[in-house]
Amino acid sequence: MSILRIDCRQLKASLVPAPTHSLQQLHSLIPALAADLFTNFMSDVQVCVRARPPPYPFVVCVCEQARTQPASWLPSAMRSTA
Helix, strand or coil: CCCCCCCCCHHHHCCCCHHHHHHHHHHHHHHHHHHHHHHHHHHHHHHHHHHHCCCCCCHHHHHHHHHHHHHHHHHHCCCCCC
């Protein structure tokens, strides 16, 4: 009876990708996936914005005041607690 031992390290190294190579692929793939998800999300937002009814004149007035006035004019319940 004889035992045959074969060194397969080179074969294994060529068949199994290195972790650094896989990490590089992930780093290149993630921005593309994020850009695609963001584009789809923004498309959905634009559809929803177009579908909503126009704001009431009072809401437009309050929003304009909120942009130009300090928060002190708001009732305390509506002020940010941050």
